[in-house]
Amino acid sequence: MLTDILTPPTLRQPQPVLNFDQARALGDQHGTPLLVVSRSRVIETYRTMRENLPGVELFYAAKANPDPHILKVLCEEGCSVDVCSYGELQAALQAGFTPESMLHTHPCKTDRNLLDCYAEGVRWFVYDNPAELDKIARLTPDVNLLLRLAVSADSSMINLSAKFGAELSSAIEMLLEARHRGLNVRGFSFHVGSQCLNPGDYEAALAGVRRVWDEALRLGFELEVLDIGGGFPAPYRDDRLMLLAEFCQTVSRGLQATFGDLPVRLIAEPGRGLCAESVTLITRVIGKSVRSGTAWYFIDDGLYGSFSGKAFDHTDFQLLADNPFGLPTSPCVVAGPTCDSSDVVSRDQLLPELNIGDLLLVPTMGAYTGASACPFNGLPVASSVAID
Numbered sequence: 390m391l392t393d394i395l396t397p398p399t400l401r402q403p404q405p406v407l408n409f410d411q412a413r414a415l416g417d418q419h420g421t422p423l424l425v426v427s428r429s430r431v432i433e434t435y436r437t438m439r440e441n442l443p444g445v446e447l448f449y450a451a452k453a454n455p456d457p458h459i460l461k462v463l464c465e466e467g468c469s470v471d472v473c474s475y476g477e478l479q480a481a482l483q484a485g486f487t488p489e490s491m492l493h494t495h496p497c498k499t500d501r502n503l504l505d506c507y508a509e510g511v512r513w514f515v516y517d518n519p520a521e522l523d524k525i526a527r528l529t530p531d532v533n534l535l536l537r538l539a540v541s542a543d544s545s546m547i548n549l550s551a552k553f554g555a556e557l558s559s560a561i562e563m564l565l566e567a568r569h570r571g572l573n574v575r576g577f578s579f580h581v582g583s584q585c586l587n588p589g590d591y592e593a594a595l596a597g598v599r600r601v602w603d604e605a606l607r608l609g610f611e612l613e614v615l616d617i618g619g620g621f622p623a624p625y626r627d628d629r630l631m632l633l634a635e636f637c638q639t640v641s642r643g644l645q646a647t648f649g650d651l652p653v654r655l656i657a658e659p660g661r662g663l664c665a666e667s668v669t670l671i672t673r674v675i676g677k678s679v680r681s682g683t684a685w686y687f688i689d690d691g692l693y694g695s696f697s698g699k700a701f702d703h704t705d706f707q708l709l710a711d712n713p714f715g716l717p718t719s720p721c722v723v724a725g726p727t728c729d730s731s732d733v734v735s736r737d738q739l740l741p742e743l744n745i746g747d748l749l750l751v752p753t754m755g756a757y758t759g760a761s762a763c764p765f766n767g768l769p770v771a772s773s774v775a776i777d
């Protein structure tokens with residue numbers, strides 16, 4: 390409709406990066422299941438974040454999706470990268486990132502992880518406990534450290550302070566522990582939790598961090614880096630989120646209100662927010678049945694594959710069927726390809742009658758999907774292809 394063209398969108402909903410004709414052509418060429426990465430969508434999202442988080446350096450959290458297509462585009466755009474392991478570091482190196490543009494954010498590393506990443510040239514690491522400081526002092530004492538702090542954020546779907554992060558009340562003690570070992574703490578990091586739905590949560594967390602920062606300055610610590618982590622959300626099934634630009638502007642105002650008076654190097658580590666919407670899954674119906682009067686469709690990807698985000702990441706994905714003539718839809722069960730009965734992708738979405746060989750498109754498939762997939766049952770995980 391003309392009004393759709395003239396009116397800019399005001400809400401973020403799941404949108405595929407390709408249509409069914411393109412999907413059929415790519416499916417025939419590459420096979421399914423297939424994760425399709427839109428380079429232009431990655432670039433657009435990256436630039437939106439850059440423009441609306443002025444003064445904040447973006448370190449893409451490779452854990453969300455270390456797909457070489459995504460890493461390469463972001464590297465070419467001038468993004469930096471957050472890695473947690475030697476494997477993520479290698480993926481980033483192959484995409485063109487240099488060790489100087491990497492921040493290692495795992496607060497509890499194995500000796501091997503620490504030593505291998507250090508040997509490649511990474512010099513920025515994160516800690517949140519004294520035992521990690523012992524490790525760092527023993528193996529790599531000349532690195533720059535950020536102290537990860539735990540913060541609470543009510544609106545986030547995944548609490549990333551449940552496992553990592555020193556309590557704000559113990560932050561000074563953690564700084565003193567580092568000083569005692571002769572280690573160099575250069576700032577703080579925190580994570581409001583993944584899929585944060587209220588950008589105001591950042592300001593609340595920042596206010597607490599600022600109190601600790603001021604106390605640290607009084608004690609003579611020379612802090613210069615503030616890392617606000619990830620958390621930037623993406624639209625999943627039935628979501629109507631505020632636009633990414635608006636979300637970032639609110640975070641930016643929170644930064645200004647809490648740290649605007651200090652000469653701080655600001656960093657963010659967006660994972661999901663940068664990559665989720667840039668990928669659409671093409672999956673194919675491989676079987677069908679009727680059980681107790683309900684249609685069941687079996688597809689070639691499932692909970693052990695690209696839909697692993699449903700199990701680990703608490704996300705629910707929108708399934709789209711090609712229905713140009715508006716055929717009636719009805720409730721059905723859509724199940725993955727493995728022998729596990731729990732491998733069910735959806736029990737409550739309305740779809741038209743499907744036939745074996747039909748394709749489904751699944752938008753917002755870029756974060757914590759292929760990254761956490763495994764080849765259970767000897768079934769290969771989805772491959773990926775990039776389009777412009």
Ligand SMILES: Cc1ncc(COP(=O)(O)O)c(C=O)c1O
Pocket residue numbers: 450452453471494549580582583584618619620621658659660661662756
């Ligand atoms: C330390 C750290 N930084 C960044 C991220 C990326 O978070 P998000 O995908 O919510 O942006 C994560 C996610 O687990 C994380 O643990």
